[in-house]
Each structure stands twice: as structure tokens, then as C-alpha cells.
Amino acid sequence: MLKNYFKIAIAVLKRRKFFTFISLFGISLTLTILIVLSAFLDVMLSPAYPDVKRSRELFISRVVLKSDKGNYTSQSPSSLYFIKNFVSTMKRPEKIAVHTGRNTTNAYQNNKKMEVELMYTNVPFWEVYEFDFIEGKPFNGQDLENVAQVAVISEDTRAKYFGESSSALGRYVEANNIKYRVIGVVKNVPATMIYANSDVYLPYTLDKANLDGTSIMGDYLVTLLAKSTADLPLIKEEYQQLLKKVPHPEKNQELLLSKTNSYLESFTEQVFGNVGDSGKTRFFLMIGVFVFLFMLLPTINLVNINVSRIMERSSEIGVRKAFGASSRTLVGQFIVENMILTVLGGVLGILLSFVIISILNASGLIAHMNLVINLTVLGYSLLACLVFGLMSGVYPAWRMSKLNVVTALKANN
Template sequence: MLKNYIKLTFKVMLRKKYYTALTLIGISLTIMVITVFASFLDQIVSANPPEVRRERTLILDKVSVYKGGKKTDAVPSINFLQKNIHNLESTEFISYFTTREFISFLNGKTAGHVLKFSDENFWKITDFDFLEGKPFHGNEVRKGARVAVINEKTKSYFFKDGAALGKTFPIQGISYQVIGVVKPSTPFSRIYADVYVPYTTDINIQRTDKALEGTYNAMLLAKTNDLKKVRAELRGLLKKVNPVSGADSVKVHAFSALEQFAKSSSFNDDEPEYGKTAIIISIVLILFLLIPAISLVNINVTRIGERAEEIGIRKSFGATSGTLIGQLVTENIIITLIGGLIGLGLSVYASQLLVQFINTFDPLFKMPTDSFVISWRVFGFCLFSCLLLGLVSGIYPAWKMSRMDVIYALKGGNNL
């Protein structure tokens, strides 16, 4: 039965090429937009390499001081983190890092680079794919060795196609030796950088990092998926030893990538509001689907009206309304899936154009052209969107068709 429906669908598509073209254009453009949007969200919150343990990884990026009924928020300093956020029973590793930027001049060209100061635990929490060399270890961090791990883009910029290991390049006038080359992470990630160096080489620590306020974050890898245990231990730790003299209390904020995204729709620092975030995403998805769905409904009504004789003959030979509705909805879903595949292909080029457009606003710090990646999760979501669009735009026209008068239809007319 399905095989016959597929054959009939292609015959219908070829019969009225104008309507087919309009249908496929509307579907493909809709799925293209949804795919780019879904890819962006997927790279923000999902466990993609090198953040394969994202569901157990928390980023501590804010400390709040409560004093006299007032709250003061600040980015923590490396001194505060090392003194108070360490040796937690609920975590496997804790890493301290900060992100800066530097500009290089090479062969008459100027380029911007993202620089990340980190420690040896940074490489234990993440799972970077090392194409060459290795990460820096604890001794190099403690000694403040001027070594660097760079990504492929940075290697190509400084060393072209030649070898990079053992060679040096300047960062703010100081030479660093390359000891590793990695595949880059997504630029939407907190761990993204072009260059990674030991935080002990950060000459600005003493000027920018005080006892409490500074520029550093902590990355914590929990032992289990129960992240509330980590936050509970952090609260208990800071209650026992108040690190800020004269303060009523001090609180740190540590959330996973998914929690950070869900918390963006909330004014509450304590708990992410998943429900509100889900509602916002659902509304955006509905808006993306609603306009093309309405257009497809009108096209399908017209298409079905032109098939009045065919429908009348089938009904006269005993085809039930349910059978006809199933056939036409199936045809519509097949057409939607074809348009979805076209939209999926278009999304690859659309994402590259979007990156190029974004890069025009900041030509120094350019995003890689392959920043948007279509994972199996994104593909599955787009498949679901195609099915939903096919159902929404096909059920009503099919229902209208099932009520068509047989005698009137056999005469070549329709009463839709």
C-alpha cells in the first residue's frame, strides 16, 4: 500500500509542476531555518566533542556577596577560586580558566585570536582530539612554562601547511612554543579558543584579579549526573568559612550548559526555569511552522480540488473517507519529507552565509565557516518538524476532501 502511495505521490507531483515547486520551496525554506536554529541550540547545550561530558560539567562564573540587605555580583578571581573552590568530594576535577584576546600581524595582515589561560585539569575534563603533540601538564603549569596548544585554524595561519610542533609564535610580544595541535571546539562553547596556554603565564593576574573580584571561571566535573550535590557542597563550604570579611553570606553560581541556557529566560539565579524556556522555544517553532503550513493548506486544497474526478471514482468503488484521508495525508508527508531533505541541504550553505555575514561585523575575530554542525539530534529534530508540517498541512484538506459529494465529483466539479 505504501509503495503505491509513493508512486502516486510522484505522479501527482509531476502532474502539476507549478504547485509542486511552490510546495517544495515553502517546505525547504522552512526546514532550512529550523535546521540552522536547531544546530545553534544543539552546539550550545548538547554533549558534542570535545565536551562529551557536558551533562556533568558545571561552569562557575559568578559570585554574589550579600551584605546589609544588598547583593553585589562579580566574576570571581583566581585567588578566590583557588582558596575556596577546591578538593570537593562531589567532583572529579576542577579547572580554572579565563578568556582573553590578542591581535597578530603576519605578512602584512592583521588577525584576532581567542586566547584561553587554563591548567592541566582543563584537558582532563574536556576530550580534545589531538592531531599533533599533547597538552601541557602540571609541572609546566606550576613553572609558568611558555608553551601553547593551538587549533587547526591557528596552525594554518601561523605555519601554513608546515609542521607546528616545537616552533614558536608571538602572543602579545612574548614567544610561546607549540606543544600540541587540536581540532577546534564550537565557537559557541565556553571552552573555545584559538590558543591555550598555562594560566601561570598570565601577566595580568595581579592587576585584574583581587581577593574576590577578577576575570576567572572554574569548570567542575561532577562525579555523577546529580549536579545538585555539587551546588549543595558549594553552599555548605561557603557557609562554614565566609571568605569575605563583613559579608552576611557569599554564594557562587555553578551551572551546566543546559542549565545556563534555561536560566537565560529567568531572573532567578538559583534554579533554571526549564518550563519557561521550553515554552519560548515551542512558540518560536510554531511560528516557523505556522506561516508555511497555512500556505501549504491552501495549495493542498487547490490540488485536491483538481483531483475531484479521481476522488469521486475511488469513493464510488467503496473507498472510505478514512482510506482517502490516510492516502492524501501520506502523500503530503512524503512531499514534505522531500522538501525537508532539500531544506537540509540548503541549511549547510545558509549556515556558511550566516557565518560570513556575522564575520562582516567583526573581521578580526572571525568564526570558522563550519561553525554550524548538523548532528544526529538536529537531523532527528528536522525529521520530526517535517512530519509535523506534513500532518498539520495535510489533515484539514484531506478532511475536506472526504466530505466531497460523489456525484458532483464524478461530473468533474468539487464542493470543497
């Protein structure tokens, strides 16, 4: 039966080539855009170099001081004071990585000015994040104690300063009018790795602006690495208990709020949410609404085309009904035909997506990002094909099943 449905579907597609082209174009273009967007989201949110332990990580991206009367709210990343005196006392995490966000500054090489991004880190940062060292090694505890002016730089930074094939070890990079001796070079980190991407990595003891003071707020982010995923809820609870022990700058007047979040929650909190709501639900709701609305217009167009096709085939439907074909059989046939059309459009969409993704990767639109259509993205694409086919096929099939035999036979006379 399916073989006959397939033959009929191909014959119908060949009969009206223009309508077939419009249908395939709408399906393939819609799916191409969805596949490329899915690939972007997959790269941004999935574990990748150097953040390969993400399933065991929790992030402290900000702390909030809030008036208990609701007069004001102040929020920022954590301070070194808060991290050293409180976060570092936590027992559950296996490692606690501390680092600033990326700070853009001016650097000079042969009297040529260029912009580089600096990140101050501690030693466990290099254990939580698994960087590939092209040469050299990370700084150690002794370097931090000695306040050694050393640096780890990215592959791109080495190329800018010293050339593609030159060794950078023992040589100096200058930023903020300070010279740092290069002790390591790491493979470039994609710009989508927001907690690990930088041009130059420095010991946090060189960050003189943040070393002193007793403020809770500062410039530092924290990554907590659990021994296993089972420890994640325990770390969350330990952190909340820890906050109760932190003295507030104005006692009984301010509430200290902060959370340990997964990577996704940390990402959505910074974009959509607040410390009480990570914004994850809103994030997925927005994606769902966008996908639905984006697919709605081509689906409506495809429904109209399918209804027109059905009206053209009304005499065929009338004859089949007259010879005993049930409405259920006819509905099933038309949905199968529509699914075949959708799958063909999906295949074209996937092929077109490969072309566009290859162009985007070659363009370097986002530094060191490599989009791929992996199994996750392919799964989303196949699901989109299925939904597209059902959405555009059910209503026309229902209309077809309601055609009266006599009316259908007279339709083309």
C-alpha cells in the first residue's frame, strides 16, 4: 500500500511542477533557517573545548544586594574578598575556579597598537577547564605567591605578536603598559565559551584593582566543579547556607541573594532573568513561540496549496469513494503523500544547511566557532520535518474526507 501511495505522490508532484517547486522551496528554506539556528544554539549551550566537564559544574555569575523594603537593588559579579573568605571555604566542590570576565585593553607590539582581552584567573581554573597547551604550561601557586608577571596567551595572540611559526615562551607581551613574560600558549577558544575565552590569561594576584577591599561585589566569576553530578544539589544547598553567614554591609537593611546555576541557567539569568528566576523557562518559551510563528506562515501557504491540489483531484476522490474507499483510507493516503513532499523538502533543507554552515565557518563570523549538524541538530531537523508535514497535511486531508461522492464526481465537469 505504501508503495502505491509513493507512486501516486510522485505522479502528483510531477503533474503540477510549479506548485511542487513552491512547496519544496518553502519547506527547505524554513527548515534550513531552523537547522542553522539549532546549530548555533547547540554550539553555544553544549559542552565543548575547553569546558568539557560542564555536566559537573555550577556557576556563580553574580550576587545581589537588595533592600528589604524594596528601595533599591544592586548586582554584580563577586569580589575576591567574598570568594576568599566565604566561597573558598566550601567543602563539597572538588575544585573552585575563579576568573574575571573578559576585559578589553590596549596592547603594543613594535609601536603598533592593538586590542586584546585579559582574564585574571587562579590556579584551579586550569584544572576545571581543560585547555590544550601548544607550548609551555599554566602558571602555578608559586607564581601567584610571588606575584610573578607571567601570562598564558592564545594561539591567535602569539601569531599577532610573534608570527605564526615563532615560539612565544620567554618572550614578552605588553598590556596596560606592563610587560608579561609568556609561559604558555593555548589553542584558541571559541568566542561562545563565555567563561573561558580570552586572549591573555594572568594570575589574579596581578589584579591590583580588586585585591583589597571588603565589598561583596566585584569583577569575578566562580565555577564550582563537583566530584560527581550527584553532588550538585548538595553544593547548591551548601552555598545557600554559606550566604547566611556573610555579614551585610548595612545589617538588617540589605538582603544578600545569589545562586549556583547550571551553565544554561547562568546564561539565561544574565540575558532574561534575575537572581530569583534564572529565566530558563522564558528562554525556552521564547524559542518555542519563535519556531511556531516562523513555521506558521509557510504551513498556511502549504495548506492552501494542498487544498487546491485536493480540489483538482476531486473527481479521483469521488471515483475512489464510489468504489468503496473509506474516508480514513483517503486521509491516510494524503497525509503520506504530504509527508513524502515534506521529507523531500527536508532533505533539500539539510543539504542547503550544510552549504550555509560551511560558508559561515569559513567566514569566521564568530571567532573559532565551528558549526556542525550533529545528531542533536539532525534530530531537531527531523522532528521539524514531521511537525511541518502533519501541520500542513491534516486540515487538507480532513477537507478531502468530507467531500460528497456526487459533488466530487461533478466537480470537474
